[in-house]
Amino acid sequence: MESKGISKAIIVRLPRYYRYLGELMEEGVERISSGELSERMHVTASQIRQDLNHFGGFGQQGYGYNVRTLYEEIAKILGLDNEHHMIIIGAGNLGRAIANYGNFEKRGFIIDGLFDRDQRLSGVDSRGMRVYSMEELEPFLETHMVDIAVLAIPKTAANEVARRLVRCGISAIWNFAHTDLDVPDNVIVENVHLSESLMRLSYTLANQKADEHMACGEKMSDG
Amino acid sequence: MESKGISKAIIVRLPRYYRYLGELMEEGVERISSGELSERMHVTASQIRQDLNHFGGFGQQGYGYNVRTLYEEIAKILGLDNEHHMIIIGAGNLGRAIANYGNFEKRGFIIDGLFDRDQRLSGVDSRGMRVYSMEELEPFLETHMVDIAVLAIPKTAANEVARRLVRCGISAIWNFAHTDLDVPDNVIVENVHLSESLMRLSYTLANQKADEHMACGEKMSDG
DNA sequence: TAGATTGTTAATCGATTAACAATC
DNA sequence: TAGATTGTTAATCGATTAACAATC
Numbered sequence: 050m051e052s053k054g055i056s057k058a059i060i061v062r063l064p065r066y067y068r069y070l071g072e073l074m075e076e077g078v079e080r081i082s083s084g085e086l087s088e089r090m091h092v093t094a095s096q097i098r099q100d101l102n103h104f105g106g107f108g109q110q111g112y113g114y115n116v117r118t119l120y121e122e123i124a125k126i127l128g129l130d131n132e133h134h135m136i137i138i139g140a141g142n143l144g145r146a147i148a149n150y151g152n153f154e155k156r157g158f159i160i161d162g163l164f165d166r167d168q169r170l171s172g173v174d175s176r177g178m179r180v181y182s183m184e185e186l187e188p189f190l191e192t193h194m195v196d197i198a199v200l201a202i203p204k205t206a207a208n209e210v211a212r213r214l215v216r217c218g219i220s221a222i223w224n225f226a227h228t229d230l231d232v233p234d235n236v237i238v239e240n241v242h243l244s245e246s247l248m249r250l251s252y253t254l255a256n257q258k259a260d261e262h263m264a265c266g267e268k269m270s271d272g
Numbered sequence: 273m274e275s276k277g278i279s280k281a282i283i284v285r286l287p288r289y290y291r292y293l294g295e296l297m298e299e300g301v302e303r304i305s306s307g308e309l310s311e312r313m314h315v316t317a318s319q320i321r322q323d324l325n326h327f328g329g330f331g332q333q334g335y336g337y338n339v340r341t342l343y344e345e346i347a348k349i350l351g352l353d354n355e356h357h358m359i360i361i362g363a364g365n366l367g368r369a370i371a372n373y374g375n376f377e378k379r380g381f382i383i384d385g386l387f388d389r390d391q392r393l394s395g396v397d398s399r400g401m402r403v404y405s406m407e408e409l410e411p412f413l414e415t416h417m418v419d420i421a422v423l424a425i426p427k428t429a430a431n432e433v434a435r436r437l438v439r440c441g442i443s444a445i446w447n448f449a450h451t452d453l454d455v456p457d458n459v460i461v462e463n464v465h466l467s468e469s470l471m472r473l474s475y476t477l478a479n480q481k482a483d484e485h486m487a488c489g490e491k492m493s494d495g
Numbered sequence: 496t497a498g499a500t501t502g503t504t505a506a507t508c509g510a511t512t513a514a515c516a517a518t519c
Numbered sequence: 520t521a522g523a524t525t526g527t528t529a530a531t532c533g534a535t536t537a538a539c540a541a542t543c
Contacts (some may be wrong), residue, residue, distance in 0.1 A: 058509095058510070058511095060475055064467070068467075084524085095511075096510095097511050098526065098527090099510090099527085101526095106525080110519045111522070111524050112519065126478075127474055127475045128474040137367050141368035142369035143365070153467070158474075197477070221476070223473055235480075239469055243370075244291075245284075246462055247376065247381065248350045248352065250348045250446055250462035251285055255349075255350070257460060279533080305500060306500075321503090322502090322534090322536085325501090332500080332501070332543060333501040334498070334542070336499085407535075
């Protein structure tokens with residue numbers, strides 16, 4: 050899998066291709082052209098072909114792409130062909146939301162446990178998932194092969210926990226804390242900064258109004 | 273607030289500037305140069321100056337930027353200077369996680385209620401937050417001014433609920449469902465596709481290994 | 496004033512789109 | 520074969536970086 054020279058922008062789009070191909074499979078579609086896919090996804094056909102060709106010639110002239118083959122190829126590129134073991138730090142609502150979302154497990158992301166500093170949550174099973182105390186973190190990581198740690202804790206605790214995880218050899222952190230982590234370069238961090246996402250929405254809301262002159266089709270009835 | 277010609281890339285960065293300026297304020301820093309800020313944020317000073325100048329000359333030659341002023345200016349640009357009313361569709365773990373994250377309210381995002389099709393959750397207060405049944409959605413929106421609807425429901429229900437929201441005049445949807453929404457152009461959609469985020473992490477994990485030859489500082493002790 | 500740092504223009508770099516020859 | 524559609528090169532577009540004159 051040649052990772053050289055693949056731009057960030059392509060990697061952002063790849064999971065979206067994967068999702069649309071999955072939907073096509075569910076619909077029983079066997080082949081698709083870049084043109085048809087471009088209409089569905091609202092991107093240019095040129096971009097689709099360009100993107101896919103960074104990884105190999107998955108298509109066939111005059112035919113298009115085989116949906117299942119392309120789906121599986123992208124899975125391989127994304128590293129979904131082997132299992133990942135995760136732990137979730139923070140067993141609050143967010144941590145439990147991630148733990149209970151079954152589709153991650155289906156894609157090979159296995160959740161080995163949750164950790165929370167609140168002792169009262171320890172041991173409690175939520176859907177067969179075990180919750181450990183934070184003191185058990187290091188011993189746990191010594192006896193379990195864990196790739197990914199999910200950080201679902203307040204920002205004040207984030208960097209301290211990140212340090213502990215790094216010291217135990219964690220290679221990737223999925224960070225939901227509202228702060229940037231300061232970790233060594235070899236540790237992968239994927240941020241989900243929800244407040245930033247909400248602010249982008251807010252920006253669009255504040256600035257679209259000026260542009261679009263309230264071109265609403267329907268209006269709220271004022272009950 | 274000139275929204276003309278502001279690129280997507282800048283809007284993505286703006287909330288991050290805002291966050292760092294907030295941190296600086298907490299630290300009691302009063303002024304900062306683009307150079308200092310660039311070191312903290314790991315972006316170029318040139319980009320910071322270029323970005324900010326799209327909205328106005330907030331700095332002063334020889335001095336830099338006043339932290340508080342810049343913070344407040346960016347708040348205005350992002351539309352954080354006026355209140356937003358939100359409802360959350362889906363009172364599962366994810367919906368409740370968003371409802372319970374107090375900082376949204378602090379920034380003026382007021383949550384007026386949660387909705388869930390599971391009648392058993394109705395009426396139950398979680399931190400003073402009321403949960404309504406889905407039948408109450410339309411009557412509620414007729415009597416309350418709501419800007420933003422948060423979609424924290426399975427993808428299978430997402431588009432149907434989105435249609436109902438649009439019919440009631442909702443102007444923006446913060447979409448956590450694992451699918452793209454099909455709504456009119458005047459409705460703003462901000463997606464949080466968590467599975468795509470996890471796949472990007474997976475990609476980096478799968479492809480970094482090849483590059484970096486496991487240059488870990490510390491190794492896991494095999495207990 | 497001298498030093499610092501901005502605002503802004505120009506140069507570079509990269510990503511997207513268009514076009515078309517190759518080929519199934 | 521003729522038609523369709525890819526893979527790929529070339530053209531365009533936009534975003535980032537560098538440089539420096541303006542100015543506090």
